[in-house]
Amino acid sequence: MAVETTIVNVAARASLWLQPHRIVLIVTGLALVFAAAFFMRWDWLPQYYEMALVGLWRTLWILVVTCTLGFLLAVPLGLAQAAGPFWLAAPAKAFCTIIRGTPLLLQLWLLYYGLGSLFPQYPWVRESWMWPYLRQAWPYGVLALTLSFAGYEGEVMRGAFAGVPKGQLEAARAFGMSRWKTLRRIWLPQAFYRALPTLTGETVLQLKSTPLVATISVIDIFAVSSKVRQSTFLTYEPLLLLALIYMAITGILVFALGKIEARIPNKIG
Amino acid sequence: MARIIELLSPTPPGWGGTLLVGLLHSVEIAAGAFGLGLVIGICGAYGKLYGGPVVRDLLAVYTTIVRAVPELVLILLLYYAGTDLINQLLTAMGYQRIDISGLVAGIAVLGFVQGAYSTEVMRGAILAIPQGQIEAARAYGMSPGLLLRRITLPAMLPFAIPGLANLWLIATKDTALLAVVGFFELTLATRQAAGVTKAYLTFFLAAGVIYLLLTLVSNLIIGRIEVWARRGMPSLKEAR
Numbered sequence A: 001m002a003v004e005t006t007i008v009n010v011a012a013r014a015s016l017w018l019q020p021h022r023i024v025l026i027v028t029g030l031a032l033v034f035a036a037a038f039f040m041r042w043d044w045l046p047q048y049y050e051m052a053l054v055g056l057w058r059t060l061w062i063l064v065v066t067c068t069l070g071f072l073l074a075v076p077l078g079l080a081q082a083a084g085p086f087w088l089a090a091p092a093k094a095f096c097t098i099i100r101g102t103p104l105l106l107q108l109w110l111l112y113y114g115l116g117s118l119f120p121q122y123p124w125v126r127e128s129w130m131w132p133y134l135r136q137a138w139p140y141g142v143l144a145l146t147l148s149f150a151g152y153e154g155e156v157m158r159g160a161f162a163g164v165p166k167g168q169l170e171a172a173r174a175f176g177m178s179r180w181k182t183l184r185r186i187w188l189p190q191a192f193y194r195a196l197p198t199l200t201g202e203t204v205l206q207l208k209s210t211p212l213v214a215t216i217s218v219i220d221i222f223a224v225s226s227k228v229r230q231s232t233f234l235t236y237e238p239l240l241l242l243a244l245i246y247m248a249i250t251g252i253l254v255f256a257l258g259k260i261e262a263r264i265p266n267k268i269g
Numbered sequence B: 001m002a003r004i005i006e007l008l009s010p011t012p013p014g015w016g017g018t019l020l021v022g023l024l025h026s027v028e029i030a031a032g033a034f035g036l037g038l039v040i041g042i043c044g045a046y047g048k049l050y051g052g053p054v055v056r057d058l059l060a061v062y063t064t065i066v067r068a069v070p071e072l073v074l075i076l077l078l079y080y081a082g083t084d085l086i087n088q089l090l091t092a093m094g095y096q097r098i099d100i101s102g103l104v105a106g107i108a109v110l111g112f113v114q115g116a117y118s119t120e121v122m123r124g125a126i127l128a129i130p131q132g133q134i135e136a137a138r139a140y141g142m143s144p145g146l147l148l149r150r151i152t153l154p155a156m157l158p159f160a161i162p163g164l165a166n167l168w169l170i171a172t173k174d175t176a177l178l179a180v181v182g183f184f185e186l187t188l189a190t191r192q193a194a195g196v197t198k199a200y201l202t203f204f205l206a207a208g209v210i211y212l213l214l215t216l217v218s219n220l221i222i223g224r225i226e227v228w229a230r231r232g233m234p235s236l237k238e239a240r
Helices: A002-017 A020-039 A045-083 A086-101 A104-121 A123-127 A138-163 A166-174 A179-216 A221-232 A236-263 B002-008 B016-050 B053-068 B071-092 B102-128 B131-139 B144-181 B186-197 B200-229
Strands: none
Touching: A020 B053, A045 A086, A045 A138, A045 A179, A045 A221, A045 A236, A086 A138, A086 B200, A104 A123, A104 A138, A104 A179, A104 B144, A104 B186, A104 B200, A138 A179, A166 A179, A179 A221, A179 A236, A179 B071, A221 A236, A236 B053, A236 B071, B016 B053, B016 B102, B016 B144, B016 B186, B016 B200, B053 B102, B071 B102, B071 B144, B102 B144, B131 B144, B144 B186, B144 B200, B186 B200
16 A cells, blocks of 8 residues: 555656656757767777776776765864864864865876975985885875865864854763763764765765876876777767766765765754 | 076066966956856856746756766867867858867856856855845836846845855866866966976976965955945844
């Protein structure tokens, strides 16, 4: 019985959504897609298929790693700004301002070309265990994207920490919790819930920043499409497919993070 | 230290002049794109709020796609596709092919991207206007154009300014992406200067300082504008 009603509900909602003009729009959209599939050249696909998969994997890997590391860095940045003493708050604020005030492309090139040209001058850097990594491009890309995410999210976390009601923290102190325990049990979780809605947007923004690493010769999915464009002399096909891939990833991200968000109780404060 | 000053001096042995020309181009593009984005945003917000079902769905497709695809990909796509389409149209109509200047193409492309974000900002701001004000204007018999000019735009401004300020800052930073398609703005100028002199760190740091100053000065001006736009309204601090 319950199942039937849900089915009826879904059908009713679908018929509300699927109005005549929408059907026309969908048909036009499908016609455009089919026209693109038939009249454009896609014969290069099998040849570059594996390369594209590797590139896609690299993009996703960079996204996950930089978002995780960036968030871990954003928590102390936000805490320092919201509650830290002056000598901690000021540098954290300066860091966030600098990161948010300059283009990511410039930060990336500063790290890659600037630091990259600085390191080889010092023999002890070249003899250290880090040298094989420092000679490659991806550590600079990961570092730049991590710092960028931390800068933007640090500002969000500052607001989230400051937004937790005072009474919660006073209650925790009244219970005799130590400062560390208060942070771990009360302050951080509530601040995290507050920051969660913005986290989806920030993650999508981060995804849209990842193609910049292609400019420092990291072969992600964007670089693969550039390579296809150079070797096949096609302008549109690789770019259109690339846009479609990014849209698909964005859709999946928004859907998955929305699911996580829905599981968190939203009545707070 | 003397070498750094020499490198950054604005007269030819130094590269400071090149950077400043790049900065000028960046600001031109950012201002143009922001303005174009505002126009698209107002039209888009009106379409989304008051348009027919088809207009609304098409605008939803526009804002969703533009906000889901990386700016870099959109810039490449629109840069090549846009110039190509215009030239094909011109040849089909029997005119000569034209070279579209980087400035115009950059403004058009970034403006198109900004328009999607600005549509959402404006839509939210128009929705935040107390409904009674618009109803009162209609009751006075104002035409839609007059209503937009006298009531909607001024009344939504205080709600739109924080979002628009963000968009302006994004616009100044997005101009850096045009370096990838070879447009001569601050980031590309910096890279050229750094490549020639091999003083990478100096030039990239200098450009960073310039961008940061641009942001900070913008923030000051935006603060003034916000105070002006909120005149007569209760201050934010008191409201809390």
